[in-house]
Amino acid sequence: MQQNPSSAPIVSLRDVQKSFGPLLVLDGVSFAVERGEVLALIGRSGSGKSTALRCIDRFEKVDGGEIVVCGHRVDRPDVDLRALRQDVGIVFQSYNLFPHLTIEQNITLAPCAVKGLAASQAKDLARKVLAQVGLEEKLHAYPEQLSGGQQQRAAIARSLAMQPKVMLFDEVTSALDPELTAEVLKVIEQLAADGMTMVMVTHEMGFAKGIADRIVFMHRGKVHETGPASILTSPTTPELTQFVGTGNLKS
Amino acid sequence: MGGHLNINHLMFLGQGALWTIGLSVIALIGGGIVGFVIALARISPLKSVRIASGVYVQLIQGTPLLVILFLGYFGLAAIGLKVSSLTAAGASLTLYVAAYLGEIWRGCIQSVPKPQWEAAEGLALSRTQRMIKVILPQAVRIATPPTVGFMVQIIKNTSLASVVGFVELMRSGQIVNNSLFEPFVIYAIIAAAYFAMCYPLSLFSQKLERRMGRGRSNLAPA
Numbered sequence: 001m002q003q004n005p006s007s008a009p010i011v012s013l014r015d016v017q018k019s020f021g022p023l024l025v026l027d028g029v030s031f032a033v034e035r036g037e038v039l040a041l042i043g044r045s046g047s048g049k050s051t052a053l054r055c056i057d058r059f060e061k062v063d064g065g066e067i068v069v070c071g072h073r074v075d076r077p078d079v080d081l082r083a084l085r086q087d088v089g090i091v092f093q094s095y096n097l098f099p100h101l102t103i104e105q106n107i108t109l110a111p112c113a114v115k116g117l118a119a120s121q122a123k124d125l126a127r128k129v130l131a132q133v134g135l136e137e138k139l140h141a142y143p144e145q146l147s148g149g150q151q152q153r154a155a156i157a158r159s160l161a162m163q164p165k166v167m168l169f170d171e172v173t174s175a176l177d178p179e180l181t182a183e184v185l186k187v188i189e190q191l192a193a194d195g196m197t198m199v200m201v202t203h204e205m206g207f208a209k210g211i212a213d214r215i216v217f218m219h220r221g222k223v224h225e226t227g228p229a230s231i232l233t234s235p236t237t238p239e240l241t242q243f244v245g246t247g248n249l250k251s
Numbered sequence: 252m253g254g255h256l257n258i259n260h261l262m263f264l265g266q267g268a269l270w271t272i273g274l275s276v277i278a279l280i281g282g283g284i285v286g287f288v289i290a291l292a293r294i295s296p297l298k299s300v301r302i303a304s305g306v307y308v309q310l311i312q313g314t315p316l317l318v319i320l321f322l323g324y325f326g327l328a329a330i331g332l333k334v335s336s337l338t339a340a341g342a343s344l345t346l347y348v349a350a351y352l353g354e355i356w357r358g359c360i361q362s363v364p365k366p367q368w369e370a371a372e373g374l375a376l377s378r379t380q381r382m383i384k385v386i387l388p389q390a391v392r393i394a395t396p397p398t399v400g401f402m403v404q405i406i407k408n409t410s411l412a413s414v415v416g417f418v419e420l421m422r423s424g425q426i427v428n429n430s431l432f433e434p435f436v437i438y439a440i441i442a443a444a445y446f447a448m449c450y451p452l453s454l455f456s457q458k459l460e461r462r463m464g465r466g467r468s469n470l471a472p473a
Contacts, residue, residue, distance in 0.1 A: 059369060085375035096370035100388045109384060110374035155370075162374060 008068075009034050010166045010197045011056055016065035016075075018051060025051045027221035028065070033166065033199055033214075038192050040208035040229075041201045043218035044243065049201045052218065053170050056199065057088050070165050086114065089164030093171040095151040097143035097158070103130070104139045107158045114162070122161075129157040133187045149180030153187050160191075167191065169200035205232060205244060217243065256436060260427045267423025268444050274409045274419055277341040279402060282348025289353025290360060296378070304353070311350035317411050319343045324415035340412035348405055355401060359394035360386060396463055399456040403449045410445070420444055 009032035018026035025048045033039045041049040054060045055067060058074050058081060067074040070087040097106050107129060108122035117125065130136050133153035143151055152172055159167060169188065173181040185207050192198060192211050202208050208215060209229045217225040217240045225237045235241045292304035311319070323343035327334050334342075363386050371381040413422035424441040428434050 057373060059372070081372075082375045082377065085373055088373075090373040092366060092370065092373075094366055096366045098367065098370070098385055098389075100392070110376060113380050113384065114375045114377075158374070 012068045014066040017063045031216050036195045037213045038198045039214050040212035041216050047218040048221040049218045053201050057090050087165045089159035090168040091172050093174045095155045103154050107161045129160045133157045148176050149183045152184045166197040267420040271420040275406045278344035278348045281345030285349035286352030290356035293357040308350045336415045336417040340417045360390045363389045396459040403452050
């Protein structure tokens, strides 16, 4: 599938530059994600991996370079943000479910408001995506009644309901204990198996190794080393060697 | 002149109290509507709108209500606009309340955690949809205790409308006193009447705040 010349990458970053004030966060970052591919962005805190991810969905504006996501020129000021975000789903570390709405309302809100789906169709959709993450019985619960892992699965379901072409995961298990992490990772694994294109920032090296088609190791705002998951077990740069050697490789 | 406090005096004071409530309601509704617009203007994506609304808030908050009332009544009359004392008092209080409620509500809207905005943005909701469906319902919960608390201030501040000849509770007390010369008794009654209007609201505000404290876990993590 990756060899198909007619299909452009779903996500491509070319020489992306981004500074926060005097701090250069992204220093010429380039990578591409093909349809159906799972790409894991790894690196130390402050290496720019989360910023790179947020640039894909234009939560950060880039200072230079080119970002194309599902045909949208994200680096341009005139990009249609709402069209972009219908194609891109994003899940955050802190779940960010809407606390005043039930899980069902959380899920149906955007499909109804943005895509004009009828309420009954949206409810069917909510049931379907909740089944995908194993939470059908929580349809009418409020977020506060759910565990962290359940909330994160509900947030994934909410994103899925918009039927995005690519999903972004920003350290989605960092706030969870190992047991809850496992249930969220299982859901993501299933998504990968279903062929969803995904970009994930993760500290779960064992998981990245198991699920990612490609690893991008970021260091000081640059893509320092990239390759298949096997680079985690046989890194070529001393920085990645040190990074995976410091107890990050759990499996 | 002279005589004793009788039922007619009390009826007169009662009528004044009703006007105090009436003026408070006008100030709250008028100020609430304008204040809501101010709150939204203060966080507008347009810089000019943010600045203009900020200047308004600063001007009003830096001016005594008494001066605003004089400007509304005598000032407008001086430039040829004759307004009734009710209109002048209602309009002045509306402007005054709007500046404060606008600031209180802006703070409440902005205290909804930023990730909530981002989550709504990530779902492709428009700015208006984000505001109406995600942010405002959460902001209202945060805003309720301080808003009810501020209502107490409004009720007490309507007493200043007596200076433009509006016969609310304070003014009716002055009028009764002018005929009876029993200031201690009469102003004690006035004080008790204000207290009777304000205290239930204060209690309600405290109750809401306690409930908010308990429900804090309902808010998304910051």
